[in-house]
Amino acid sequence: MIMNKSGVGVCLLLAALLPMAHAISVSYGSSGYSGSVSLSEAYQLDDSAALAESTALSSGGVSQSTSISGTGLNLVSKSVSGSTYGIEAAAQSYGALDMSAALSASGTSGGMSQSVSGAGNIAASSAGTSGADAVCNIAQVENGLISTTQSISSGGSVSGSQSTTLEGEVGVVGSISTSGDSGMVVTGDIIGEGRMDADLRSSDASITGQVSVDGTVWMNSQDMSIVGSNDFGIAVEGLRVAGDGIGTFGVNAAHVSGDAAKKSNVKTNAVVYYQNSPISYTTTGWRWNRANPLVLYLRADKNLASEGLNSNSVRTAITNAADTWDAVTTRNLFYDGGVIVDPRKNADNPYDGYSVHAWKYLSLAPSALAYSRTRYGYPKVNGYYTVLESDVSYNTRYSWTTDLSRAQMYNGRIFDVQTVALHELGHTLGLGDLYTLPSTDPRRGDYSQIMNSYNDPQRTLGNGDIAGIRKLYGS
Ligand SMILES: [Zn+2]
Structure with missing residues (x-):
């Protein structure tokens, strides 16, 4: 259960705290009559990774295509921004990864898409802003397989989409769309071996599409439109029979406040779990x-x-x-x-x-x-x-x-x-x-x-x- 109407974000971007063998960071800038655009990217790749990238700069514009494959611990992040908008995307893997990304941007508008697939622990996220509007997507699997295509386009307005299929021990998908102080969030999570599919399109503080777990659609466009046009949320919290016991799933759609798209970091540390502690609870809101x-x-x-x-x-x-x-x-x-x-x-x-x-x-x-x-x-x-x-x-x-x-x-x-x-x-x-x-x-x-x-x-x-x-x- 990740959703929180009062404004805790689901767009967990990815920890960059792990030791990496090769760190690359590149920035580009271009100015023209319609303004200037800047692109920066960072790669932390290990010896297993292969990277191919081509970038073209024009007067006030930039376009780029990237492909990366690897089998180890790899991380890539990009951000592009113009005068009134910004777009970010990131992917992190510990396992087999294939990623391709394309972007095209000017001083006033831009678009970026990334396709990430692989096996192991893999997460991909993308986000965009335009003025007071924002969208973001995240998809993540632990010990499993994932294929996700995410796109963001931003200029006078911002829209985003994700099409994600994952199978594994833990899976998370989420999308947020906000405009000023109002917005909407849709999330899905599974614990215990299972499958989740999500097709989500975000724009203008609303989200359409569907989320399914193990082949069952738990949230569809009709639910999302009811949530979007009323002041309430719908949350499904379930138990699943998983391979080695009982797992859980949750699918949620709700309004959010406008700061919900804030990114938070996931850190990887060893942890000692509580035993029957009075601190061991969490609330839904x-x-x-x-x-x-x-x-x-x-x-x-x-x-x-x-x-x-x-x-x-x-x-x-x-x-x-x-x-x-x-x-x-x-x-x-x-x-x-x-x-x-x-x-x-x-x-x-x-x-x-x-x-x-x-x-x-x-x-x-x-x-x-x-x-x-x-x-x-x-x-x-x-x-x-x-x-x-x-x-x-x-x-x-x-x-x-x-x-x-x-x-x-x-x-x-x-x-x-x-x-x-x-x-x-x-x-x-x-x-x-x-x-x-x-x-x-x-x-x-x-x-x-x-x-x-x-x-x-x-x-x-x-x-x-x-x-x-x-x-x-x-x-
Ligand atoms: Zn439960």
């Missing part, structure tokens, strides 16, 4: 702000029955999960009457105003285990957006149980309803996944928290879960 408790519904239908689940037992499991969160705060967060069983409430409709738990068959999402889809927006109370509703879906492709003695989440893949509900309700209330934090963050390895990933049933909260919910709702 939304919260149940209403005085009335949140009413949860369970859609008791044939999907639930064909799982062999008893609707009363499931009702009890989800009610217990809700009560577990409720018990550690002074607020009465969930309706005391428990989950309401209602076969007519729709599953996974984020726009109907009801918070519904339901079982669904996700034929195209073989690895999706469960996910929450939360709609949130104004009013903002003490800095937190208001949850408007939050649906939780459980995939009927998997076996579920409410009987702790039958649950074998890791080996037998019989998943405990109460464990998964406890995690997903944490998202509903405003806590984020720990496992999607950067690997340098000591909270990421604190597996005592329900908001981390887990391989075994866990019906209780960790110290960080408790501290996080008390931060949001008081103790």
Whole structure:
């Protein structure tokens, strides 16, 4: 979960702190009647790399094509700017890399595109500004494969796009489009072996396109247009069955404030992870702000029955999960009457105003285990957006149980309803996944928290879960 409506950027540019064998930096400038343009580029390449580049300067203009291939640790960054605009692009790899880039720019406008593909740990980003408008793109994979084509064009206005396919243990995509103080961000992340595809086009503070995880489209242009024309965001936070356990995914679209495109650095350092620490939590930026408790519904239908689940037992499991969160705060967060069983409430409709738990068959999402889809927006109370509703879906492709003695989440893949509900309700209330934090963050390895990933049933909260919910709702 990277998205943050209040303005934390997703355009993580890349650490340049690693020792490199060959450092090259070049700058060009050209002036003409329409103004002047400048181009600077930096390469940190190891012995595995081959670089070919040609640059042509004209009166007030520059054009360039570049190709790089390598198998080691390599980094390239470029920036070009004129009188009213700027464009940047960067790629970093630790593994096999093929990259090609082309740019053409004058004093008043410019365009740059880069195609980056490879295997290993690879990240590519691009950004552009024009006056008060900005766009940026990032795509990143750890231990995997990626192919991303990103372009930026900037002049009187700025637009950007990315078309990215990645498969690996960790994947991140994100695009931001801002104009002055308003804008939009779309992000996707996966943890645990999986695949993500993103086609995103950014301009005029809006984004269109789609993001899919393991072949399922979780955010499409219709969602993005609803988010773009209303004051709310949509966030899907899910669990996935990954090769060696349970992974996560998140896909988000939201408004951002205009400074969101600020770059931040990712550093690579050894890190000692916390163990059941009260510091181990992270928040999403939304919260149940209403005085009335949140009413949860369970859609008791044939999907639930064909799982062999008893609707009363499931009702009890989800009610217990809700009560577990409720018990550690002074607020009465969930309706005391428990989950309401209602076969007519729709599953996974984020726009109907009801918070519904339901079982669904996700034929195209073989690895999706469960996910929450939360709609949130104004009013903002003490800095937190208001949850408007939050649906939780459980995939009927998997076996579920409410009987702790039958649950074998890791080996037998019989998943405990109460464990998964406890995690997903944490998202509903405003806590984020720990496992999607950067690997340098000591909270990421604190597996005592329900908001981390887990391989075994866990019906209780960790110290960080408790501290996080008390931060949001008081103790
Ligand atoms: Zn989660």
